[in-house]
Amino acid sequence: MLSPTDAAYVATKKIRLGKAALKSPFKECVEALRAAFPGVSIFNAHYERIAPHDIPRLTVVVDYDEEQQKFFGGRGGYDKAKQAMAAEIFRDAVKAARNDLYDTRDLFVIFSDFEGVARIEANAKVKEIEIERLRRRLAADQIWAIHSFLDRVDFLFHTDAELNGPTDGLKNRLAEGYAALIAPHDEFGYLANRPIAAYFSSKETFDRDYNSSWFNYYR
Numbered sequence: 260m261l262s263p264t265d266a267a268y269v270a271t272k273k274i275r276l277g278k279a280a281l282k283s284p285f286k287e288c289v290e291a292l293r294a295a296f297p298g299v300s301i302f303n304a305h306y307e308r309i310a311p312h313d314i315p316r317l318t319v320v321v322d323y324d325e326e327q328q329k330f331f332g333g334r335g336g337y338d339k340a341k342q343a344m345a346a347e348i349f350r351d352a353v354k355a356a357r358n359d360l361y362d363t364r365d366l367f368v369i370f371s372d373f374e375g376v377a378r379i380e381a382n383a384k385v386k387e388i389e390i391e392r393l394r395r396r397l398a399a400d401q402i403w404a405i406h407s408f409l410d411r412v413d414f415l416f417h418t419d420a421e422l423n424g425p426t427d428g429l430k431n432r433l434a435e436g437y438a439a440l441i442a443p444h445d446e447f448g449y450l451a452n453r454p455i456a457a458y459f460s461s462k463e464t465f466d467r468d469y470n471s472s473w474f475n476y477y478r
Contacts, residue, residue: 263380267305267318271373274303275447284352284361291348292319296341299326302373304349306361316367317349323374330370342368374449378410381444382455385437393436398429403462405437408477411456412437415465422461430459 262268273279281289281303288304300322309316321327332338350363390405404415414433416422434457441455469475 261376263376263383265376266307267303267320267371268373268376270305271303271320272377275373284349284356284358287355288349288352291352292345295344295348296329299329304345306349308362309367314367315362315365316369317345319345319368319370321370321372324372327370327372337368337370341370345370373447375410377447378449378455381441381446381450382407382410382412384444385440389440390437393433393440397432397436401426401429402433405433406473408473411458413458413460413476416459416461418463419461422459422464430457433457 270279274281280286285304285306289301292301292304293299301319302322303318303320305318305320307316307318308314319330321330330338330341345368346363346366349361349366349368353361353363385407390407394402394405398414401416401421402414403417404413406413406415412434414430434454437457438450438454441450445451465471465476
């Protein structure tokens with residue numbers, strides 16, 4: 260899952276909010292996955308077919324990124340043994356339910372964390388007008404721009420000298436002010452445990468090193 264519009268995230272969010280429930284064969288699949296991988300919070304197993312080759316894919320949705328990392332091997336890719344185990348668990352659940360709606364041949368299994376996308380979604384819900392009001396209220400003269408992206412927020416002073424000089428606690432006040440803006444959108448409490456990442460730079464650096472481009476800045 261990469262964005263709040265991904266089908267696996269949307270479906271899992273409904274389950275977590277009590278607006279939907281796991282149904283067979285996914286209920287049995289998730290129960291078996293939890294038994295096979297103790298110590299990992301597994302919320303959902305989402306099946307879909309991926310274009311352009313219509314490949315069947317199962318997304319196993321866990322809670323935290325730290326839990327997702329347990330499914331990776333030594334070279335950065337998924338642990339093939341764990342992928343195979345999850346695929347077999349889903350096949351068994353489909354077979355037991357006598358359900359022929361899901362093609363399990365050549366099933367590709369991925370593991371994704373819910374936390375990362377929930378953080379991105381919460382950050383995206385903070386309105387630009389709220390951000391501008393924060394800038395004007397706390398640092399109308401010192402801060403050139405406040406820009407949010409994915410699960411981070413960037414505060415840009417006008418010059419490098421202002422960025423690196425004494426700020427009398429302004430950086431902390433800005434980070435805390437933004438945390439207050441995002442808090443109402445933190446539906447699952449992730450940001451209360453680990454606040455949104457706050458970064459500080461300057462317009463001088465933005466213009467000089469990134470050609471005044473947010474695309475270059477975040478690349």
